[in-house]
Amino acid sequence: MKGRIWFSAVMALVGASLLVAASASGGTTGSSSASQSAAQKGGTYRILNTSDFDHLDPALAYFTHSWNWMGATQLRMYWYPYVAGPASERVAPMAAQALPRVSNNGKRYTITIKQGFKFSNGQAVTSASFKRAFDRAKNEKLQSPASSFLDDVANVSAPNARTLVVNLKKVAPDFIPRISMPFFSAVPTSYPLDAEVDKGFVSAGPYVVQEWTKKTSALAVRNPQWKNNQEPWKSLGLQNNVDRITFSGIGGDLATHRLQCENNEADACGFPTAQAKELADKYGVNKGRFMVDKDLLVWRVDLNNTQPLFQNNPKLRQAVLNAIDRRFMTAQHGYLAGKRTDQFIPYGMAGFKEQDIYSLKGPNYAKAKTLAQGNTRSGKAVFYAFNRAQGPPVAQSVQFNLKQIGIDVEIKLYDRVVQNTKAATRGEPFDITHEGWHADYPDPSNFINVLLDGRKIQAENNVNSSYFTGNGVANYNQKLDAAFAAAGSKRLDLYAALDRDIMANGAPTATYISGTTRRFFSADVGCFVSNSQVGTVLTTICKK
Amino acid sequence: MFQYFVRRVLWSLVLFLSVTLVTYVLFFLVPANPARQAAGQSASPDRVAEVEERLGLNDPVYIQYWGFLKRLVLDGSLGYSFVDRSSVNDEIFRAAPITASLVFGAMLLVLSIAIPIGVFSALRPRSLLDRAAMTYVLIGISLPSFWIALVLSYLIGYKLGWTPIAGYCEVISVPEASNCGGVIDWAYHMILPWLALAIVQAGVYVRFVRAEVMETMTQDYVRTARAKGAPERTVMKDHILRNALLPVVTILGMDIGLLLGGAIFIETVFGLNGLGATAIRSIGQFDLPTLQGVVIFGAIAIIVFTLIVDLLYAWIDPRIRLT
Numbered sequence: 001m002k003g004r005i006w007f008s009a010v011m012a013l014v015g016a017s018l019l020v021a022a023s024a025s026g027g028t029t030g031s032s033s034a035s036q037s038a039a040q041k042g043g044t045y046r047i048l049n050t051s052d053f054d055h056l057d058p059a060l061a062y063f064t065h066s067w068n069w070m071g072a073t074q075l076r077m078y079w080y081p082y083v084a085g086p087a088s089e090r091v092a093p094m095a096a097q098a099l100p101r102v103s104n105n106g107k108r109y110t111i112t113i114k115q116g117f118k119f120s121n122g123q124a125v126t127s128a129s130f131k132r133a134f135d136r137a138k139n140e141k142l143q144s145p146a147s148s149f150l151d152d153v154a155n156v157s158a159p160n161a162r163t164l165v166v167n168l169k170k171v172a173p174d175f176i177p178r179i180s181m182p183f184f185s186a187v188p189t190s191y192p193l194d195a196e197v198d199k200g201f202v203s204a205g206p207y208v209v210q211e212w213t214k215k216t217s218a219l220a221v222r223n224p225q226w227k228n229n230q231e232p233w234k235s236l237g238l239q240n241n242v243d244r245i246t247f248s249g250i251g252g253d254l255a256t257h258r259l260q261c262e263n264n265e266a267d268a269c270g271f272p273t274a275q276a277k278e279l280a281d282k283y284g285v286n287k288g289r290f291m292v293d294k295d296l297l298v299w300r301v302d303l304n305n306t307q308p309l310f311q312n313n314p315k316l317r318q319a320v321l322n323a324i325d326r327r328f329m330t331a332q333h334g335y336l337a338g339k340r341t342d343q344f345i346p347y348g349m350a351g352f353k354e355q356d357i358y359s360l361k362g363p364n365y366a367k368a369k370t371l372a373q374g375n376t377r378s379g380k381a382v383f384y385a386f387n388r389a390q391g392p393p394v395a396q397s398v399q400f401n402l403k404q405i406g407i408d409v410e411i412k413l414y415d416r417v418v419q420n421t422k423a424a425t426r427g428e429p430f431d432i433t434h435e436g437w438h439a440d441y442p443d444p445s446n447f448i449n450v451l452l453d454g455r456k457i458q459a460e461n462n463v464n465s466s467y468f469t470g471n472g473v474a475n476y477n478q479k480l481d482a483a484f485a486a487a488g489s490k491r492l493d494l495y496a497a498l499d500r501d502i503m504a505n506g507a508p509t510a511t512y513i514s515g516t517t518r519r520f521f522s523a524d525v526g527c528f529v530s531n532s533q534v535g536t537v538l539t540t541i542c543k544k
Numbered sequence: 545m546f547q548y549f550v551r552r553v554l555w556s557l558v559l560f561l562s563v564t565l566v567t568y569v570l571f572f573l574v575p576a577n578p579a580r581q582a583a584g585q586s587a588s589p590d591r592v593a594e595v596e597e598r599l600g601l602n603d604p605v606y607i608q609y610w611g612f613l614k615r616l617v618l619d620g621s622l623g624y625s626f627v628d629r630s631s632v633n634d635e636i637f638r639a640a641p642i643t644a645s646l647v648f649g650a651m652l653l654v655l656s657i658a659i660p661i662g663v664f665s666a667l668r669p670r671s672l673l674d675r676a677a678m679t680y681v682l683i684g685i686s687l688p689s690f691w692i693a694l695v696l697s698y699l700i701g702y703k704l705g706w707t708p709i710a711g712y713c714e715v716i717s718v719p720e721a722s723n724c725g726g727v728i729d730w731a732y733h734m735i736l737p738w739l740a741l742a743i744v745q746a747g748v749y750v751r752f753v754r755a756e757v758m759e760t761m762t763q764d765y766v767r768t769a770r771a772k773g774a775p776e777r778t779v780m781k782d783h784i785l786r787n788a789l790l791p792v793v794t795i796l797g798m799d800i801g802l803l804l805g806g807a808i809f810i811e812t813v814f815g816l817n818g819l820g821a822t823a824i825r826s827i828g829q830f831d832l833p834t835l836q837g838v839v840i841f842g843a844i845a846i847i848v849f850t851l852i853v854d855l856l857y858a859w860i861d862p863r864i865r866l867t
Contacts, residue, residue, distance in 0.1 A: 048815075054628050055628060093559035140594065145583070148583075148588070150589050196629060211719060211720045213719040213721070214630055214638070215638055215817055216714075216817065219720045248813055249710075249711070252812065253709055255813075256815060259701070259710075260710060260711075263705070369733060415574070418574060418576050421575060421580065458588065459589060461583070461592055
């Protein structure tokens, strides 16, 4: 559910906010407030969260805070290492011996699994453990959200205990980042293919879930088989400082949770967004208590390319991107909620290069009016906005800005789920809608290809809610495919160029904020590292 | 009496069907597809269709509703959550004791505040005590419950540290992750929620008891009892209170029934993951089976407590015959 920003928004609005979850979600750069080597061992790390996990079965877990726990309890073949700095941004082997051997046609991946990893029940982790994860993800009855990430996987085999072979239907350079998602963690072959596991957990990560009382609490304890001072565990460099990790506070209130962390009744808490400034003033930013990190999140205002106003009308779309007030819109998300942006790829994601396309300080009406002149067509636009939090003020801001260039915007307010559902339906009569996206894995394709590939537009359930097919951008689809298929730094350069090209020329959407994650810790927390996939890395937490 | 009981039960069934039907219809009027949420954004139409089939959403609404009723009556099952696939029965059985702890504890507190203050106020109208009580009543009914809850949590829980700020402790089956458990911890954690709910409710009840007692005191049978030389305690106990508290019992039964459907604000502020919090969460997640479970439980609570009140009437006041 990482990509599903609408859901967290809904939850936030009903008082069971996943803002706590967001506080557990990661930035792309790690941060720590104390040296890991000097970290205190032992103790219990107490997390308060307003909503429960969706699942703790790695094949099904998809909430942000569920992935946070997956990060502590699961062993994957590849990961984004739990360290501070640039190393955390590069995918690396975890249970795999090295990066995979890829066949000449780019479709066959051969992965060698390190020897020695063990599940919490003492059973050895083998290639069959990972094959089981793929089989479960593909199982129709289990209906794992991971199945939509495996459309291009032809088959998976485990010819021997240490080798996993994956055959793809087409070349997929994002395959390794994709299988770094917790869906593809090692699971015992005794895990049923077609049924959820919600008790009796067995896992091969540093911790294991000992108890999950649904809608009440959860407890993770050290995996007795995990030995930090021996290989293969040692080279992963994990600390596993605390003895126990507890999860509770479900159904609670963010303001109360904040007080509980201030009183050291808990260690990690959410807080109402309106209190971020107060917390920043009281504890300082990134000084141990109130921590802010970059996140793989971008909010935007999509312009519907299938409706008469914006269809084949790149000048007007560019005019809109010049006219909007990114400063005001960003402010509606709360203090330190993000940085203004005019780019599609979020700050901190590989492939991001700072561009100077539109004014981030405020509207550039002069340029916008020039571009809009003669292109405003009916001069009327319908804006599907959601009815809570930043929804109404962002819509009103756009309404005011577009009025200045001759577009009358009619705002239609809906519940967030309804707005999102309507905007995701092809042919729905809107011109503008408000959306956010959080990457499932830190690869630019998870933004650009997922959200802007017009060939993937379907009758409903679209995430490309600008319905952008590349009109106005020469050879757009070719560029999209070229960037996706390339490798290494060339790939990132192509994505950076595409980012600029799309936003400057195609202008399908007006991005305005590249989000952050804000966390609040008790005075008892000594150190931690954050990671773009799993949030606050629980294995790095230490108590004072 | 038996006839009355049967008639009430039949009416309750009609009420129950209406409530479930309205919830169902309202849910399907909203243009959002829970299968789409469960399948994940960008899931293909085939995948959404698969999820629809699993959730039973591909049938017409009336068939879905019939299936729901059949499951409920034959298996006693409220179904499974659209979101986490867990049993709704389990969810209701988990949440109901939390809400019940809050409601019954608070109502006990309400009665122990409202009856003595209301009676004394009625006996000494315009006295200092009466004026103080009426000021309290005004404050109690004017302040929103969530505000009182937040202030209590901040002042007593956070600033003074006399009670926990929030949280719930199980009396039995204490989870390992919990840092508390048992009756004492349970009561200690419930003090603020009880107080928060009682402060609001007691205001209403004080006023109600006062008005009823004052009115009853002017009745002929009270004057007669006094004229016949009955001791004041007997007059008060047998003639005034017994009659004055009849309407209080009615309101109490209704309130308990309503609150058992979920004291949303108090539950949220104090992190009590009861029926109110469950209802709010399920609305936000478009989780119809869970929402339906809470609604059904709330409806049953109201029906049962209204019935209990009616039966209590006959016991408190033998003049009333339930026919």
